[in-house]
Amino acid sequence: MRLVVQKFGGTSLSSAEKIHRAARRAIRAKLDGYRVVLVVSAMGHATNDLLALSNEICTEPPKRELDMLLTTGEQVSIALTAMAIHAAGHEAISLTAAQLGLYTDSVHLRARIKNINRNRLDQELSSNRIVIIAGFQGIDMSGEITTLGRGASDTTAAALAAVLHAHQCEIYTDVDGVYTTDPRIVPQAKKIDEISYDVMLEMAAAGASVMHSRAIVFGKKFGVPIHVRSSMTDGKGTMIMNETSSMEEVVVEGVTLKEDLAVISLHGVPHQAGLAARIFAELGHHHILVDDIVQNIYDDGKYANISFSINTSDASTAHNLCQQLARDMIIENVTLEQGVSKVSAVGVGMRTHTGTASTMFEALAQAQINIKNISTSEIVISCIVNSTDGVRALRSIHNAFGLDNHDSPSDQINPAR
Amino acid sequence: MRLVVQKFGGTSLSSAEKIHRAARRAIRAKLDGYRVVLVVSAMGHATNDLLALSNEICTEPPKRELDMLLTTGEQVSIALTAMAIHAAGHEAISLTAAQLGLYTDSVHLRARIKNINRNRLDQELSSNRIVIIAGFQGIDMSGEITTLGRGASDTTAAALAAVLHAHQCEIYTDVDGVYTTDPRIVPQAKKIDEISYDVMLEMAAAGASVMHSRAIVFGKKFGVPIHVRSSMTDGKGTMIMNETSSMEEVVVEGVTLKEDLAVISLHGVPHQAGLAARIFAELGHHHILVDDIVQNIYDDGKYANISFSINTSDASTAHNLCQQLARDMIIENVTLEQGVSKVSAVGVGMRTHTGTASTMFEALAQAQINIKNISTSEIVISCIVNSTDGVRALRSIHNAFGLDNHDSPSDQINPAR
Numbered sequence: 001m002r003l004v005v006q007k008f009g010g011t012s013l014s015s016a017e018k019i020h021r022a023a024r025r026a027i028r029a030k031l032d033g034y035r036v037v038l039v040v041s042a043m044g045h046a047t048n049d050l051l052a053l054s055n056e057i058c059t060e061p062p063k064r065e066l067d068m069l070l071t072t073g074e075q076v077s078i079a080l081t082a083m084a085i086h087a088a089g090h091e092a093i094s095l096t097a098a099q100l101g102l103y104t105d106s107v108h109l110r111a112r113i114k115n116i117n118r119n120r121l122d123q124e125l126s127s128n129r130i131v132i133i134a135g136f137q138g139i140d141m142s143g144e145i146t147t148l149g150r151g152a153s154d155t156t157a158a159a160l161a162a163v164l165h166a167h168q169c170e171i172y173t174d175v176d177g178v179y180t181t182d183p184r185i186v187p188q189a190k191k192i193d194e195i196s197y198d199v200m201l202e203m204a205a206a207g208a209s210v211m212h213s214r215a216i217v218f219g220k221k222f223g224v225p226i227h228v229r230s231s232m233t234d235g236k237g238t239m240i241m242n243e244t245s246s247m248e249e250v251v252v253e254g255v256t257l258k259e260d261l262a263v264i265s266l267h268g269v270p271h272q273a274g275l276a277a278r279i280f281a282e283l284g285h286h287h288i289l290v291d292d293i294v295q296n297i298y299d300d301g302k303y304a305n306i307s308f309s310i311n312t313s314d315a316s317t318a319h320n321l322c323q324q325l326a327r328d329m330i331i332e333n334v335t336l337e338q339g340v341s342k343v344s345a346v347g348v349g350m351r352t353h354t355g356t357a358s359t360m361f362e363a364l365a366q367a368q369i370n371i372k373n374i375s376t377s378e379i380v381i382s383c384i385v386n387s388t389d390g391v392r393a394l395r396s397i398h399n400a401f402g403l404d405n406h407d408s409p410s411d412q413i414n415p416a417r
Numbered sequence: 418m419r420l421v422v423q424k425f426g427g428t429s430l431s432s433a434e435k436i437h438r439a440a441r442r443a444i445r446a447k448l449d450g451y452r453v454v455l456v457v458s459a460m461g462h463a464t465n466d467l468l469a470l471s472n473e474i475c476t477e478p479p480k481r482e483l484d485m486l487l488t489t490g491e492q493v494s495i496a497l498t499a500m501a502i503h504a505a506g507h508e509a510i511s512l513t514a515a516q517l518g519l520y521t522d523s524v525h526l527r528a529r530i531k532n533i534n535r536n537r538l539d540q541e542l543s544s545n546r547i548v549i550i551a552g553f554q555g556i557d558m559s560g561e562i563t564t565l566g567r568g569a570s571d572t573t574a575a576a577l578a579a580v581l582h583a584h585q586c587e588i589y590t591d592v593d594g595v596y597t598t599d600p601r602i603v604p605q606a607k608k609i610d611e612i613s614y615d616v617m618l619e620m621a622a623a624g625a626s627v628m629h630s631r632a633i634v635f636g637k638k639f640g641v642p643i644h645v646r647s648s649m650t651d652g653k654g655t656m657i658m659n660e661t662s663s664m665e666e667v668v669v670e671g672v673t674l675k676e677d678l679a680v681i682s683l684h685g686v687p688h689q690a691g692l693a694a695r696i697f698a699e700l701g702h703h704h705i706l707v708d709d710i711v712q713n714i715y716d717d718g719k720y721a722n723i724s725f726s727i728n729t730s731d732a733s734t735a736h737n738l739c740q741q742l743a744r745d746m747i748i749e750n751v752t753l754e755q756g757v758s759k760v761s762a763v764g765v766g767m768r769t770h771t772g773t774a775s776t777m778f779e780a781l782a783q784a785q786i787n788i789k790n791i792s793t794s795e796i797v798i799s800c801i802v803n804s805t806d807g808v809r810a811l812r813s814i815h816n817a818f819g820l821d822n823h824d825s826p827s828d829q830i831n832p833a834r
């Protein structure tokens with residue numbers, strides 16, 4: 001019997017009416033002959049409301065207690081969704097991560113999934129029930145409540161889809177799919193019908209907020225097709241899968257903007273094996289996630305400059321750590337630049353097409369935008385620019401790669417193009 | 418090392434400021450040399466807000482899912498209280514019922530405590546932490562989330578105090594103790610300094626809402642003194658304990674009013690052994706809690722009339738069940754009377770003092786209030802009256818037993834006396 005995992009985000013569950021709508025979708029899939037597992041986020045702004053409550057109590061709450069607090073949001077959603085399915089005359093049961101047996105490591109607020117116990121799931125699905133799982137949450141081996149990071153209900157859904165060998169993992173959201181860039185910034189953005197895991201992964205990492213990266217990793221690793229679609233309409237959204245029919249033709253598939261970044265640069269790093277490893281091990285040890293890393297050497301290879309981008313929220317901690325390391329490792333100096341953004345072009349086969357990088361740099365030059373750092377990989381070119389230039393940079397690159405949708409009605413009314 | 422259990426109700430946790438106040442109380446007890454276990458309810462109106470949410474989804478939610486929903490309220494409170502204690506520089510840890518190991522039966526919404534695992538508690542207390550437990554909730558043997566009934570955080574606290582051999586169980590609330598009757602209805606009511614478990618139990622059962630009956634049962638059974646006191650002041654409240662110094666002098670210690678009742682009467686019940694048992698077994702089987710039962714016989718003992726009072730919310734279910742039983746057992750007829758209240762006088766030694774019952778009946782007669790049913794026990798006399806007469810009945814009886822506080826300033830301004 002085929003199985004589908006459906007995930008509903010907070011905006012798709014922000015009222016009783018929307019919860020009933022999610023319930024009806026699950027029921028329809030069941031009536032279509034699927035076994036159905038639902039993964040739900042906290043309702044609307046519930047997580048932010050809980051964070052506001054904790055801020056009223058103190059500014060730096062213990063992470064364990066923050067996890068204890070935040071996981072209530074999803075518990076409310078699973079109970080209400082189960083009630084809605086019952087009210088429509090179908091069998092459903094809600095399960096917390098503890099009841100399901102979704103085990104993680106013990107890193108509060110940023111836990112990673114270790115293992116999912118199938119027993120309870122299989123038992124409930126065999127009893128013909130729709131099973132509703134609280135997204136975002138887990139428990140560690142000693143029963144402590146953990147969370148997987150903001151937006152990680154996607155990850156819960158993809159992990160469940162992997163474990164259950166789901167036919168498909170459906171991500172219901174308030175947009176109708178993945179776009180060539182953020183349509184709120186560039187109204188000419190086009191919806192993408194199919195995209196590969198790798199390109200989607202780079203787009204998510206480069207700032208496309210529609211999907212949580214770790215969810216895509218699960219999809220890729222276990223070969224689960226992920227369907228990103230609107231919770232309000234029945235239209236086909238974007239299919240994230242292994243091979244896409246359009247792969248050969250398209251070069252740049254999407255353009256992204258990642259804001260609220262800072263760049264930390266270490267100048268005059270003695271160029272010895274293991275130094276970079278030591279720096280990033282130290283940051284990793286403090287659970288600081290580093291964005292892109294750029295290194296180049298100078299002075300006949302005796303010294304290196306290393307820079308990396310990082311979320312603004314981690315910037316001062318990371319800067320302090322690097323200053324300590326600089327003293328230990330005799331690094332010339334460490335600088336912190338706040339207020340920068342990263343604009344990236346993503347697509348399979350970019351490197352084998354000549355001119356992709358130069359098209360991007362030229363677009364920025366014509367818009368008179370200075371590029372700070374550049375980093376490239378097989379399918380991504382990223383440039384760090386001033387925050388104030390971010391949106392203009394995104395628009396010019398989107399246009400330069402011919403991604404603008406000239407049929408879009410918003411074309412006429414958007415002066416920014 | 419002596420241990421104290423402190424329980425804070427929803428009104429004592431309705432804002433960040435009040436949560437900090439509760440945290441300070443716990444810290445003060447710790448600095449005074451106690452091991453401290455806190456039990457907290459959901460903040461302010463949180464439980465009612467959650468019920469309203471579920472009502473938006475459907476009118477008759479599955480009880481299991483309602484428990485899943487409602488227990489989030491206490492989980493929010495334990496996390497915030499732990500944060501407040503941390504913010505004040507002390508060690509604390511919050512635990513859900515599942516993490517603690519507070520096991521109940523599987524009757525959702527009305528579960529009863531079976532067993533509390535001390536291991537985690539002892540471990541955290543030995544680490545010098547203040548332990549914060551979510552009241553009201555439990556888990557059954559298969560890990561399903563249960564609740565103990567509205568107001569049952571008191572019960573959680575008393576049960577923990579019993580298991581941990583606590584020096585005292587402190588119930589912090591928005592009133593400064595137990596009164597001779599509800600001071601909101603009778604401003605002349607007096608605070609009681611000491612009261613026995615038995616009298617308190619009868620007063621709670623008869624409608625005094627300050628404490629949850631089952632909490633008092635735990636206190637009595639395991640000899641834990643319960644101190645009901647205000648969360649806003651440091652004054653002594655009411656001590657519920659085994660022996661009270663004033664027991665010999667006082668006859669009627671309190672007067673209570675229980676509203677929202679109905680009376681079901683079965684007329685012409687063939688007077689055979691086992692019939693009453695069958696009726697109440699059937700009601701118990703449907704988890705309907707019966708209030709007082711009155712039976713008398715007539716026609717040379719061939720027939721009996723049985724009536725019982727019951728909460729309005731259970732009245733129609735109970736009435737239907739009794740009508741079915743009436744057909745099976747050839748009972749003449751079954752009537753349901755809605756809209757009644759019960760007024761009770763409670764006190765040790767009432768039965769051995771002549772004139773207690775007649776004082777009560779006379780007070781009602783002088784107030785021209787008709788008495789429907791009467792039931793008495795060793796320490797209680799209860800009369801069922803029309804709901805519309807309830808408050809007047811309470812005031813006249815409180816006055817008739819000399820309980821009015823003539824020093825009360827409200828004495829002058831209350832025209833109802």
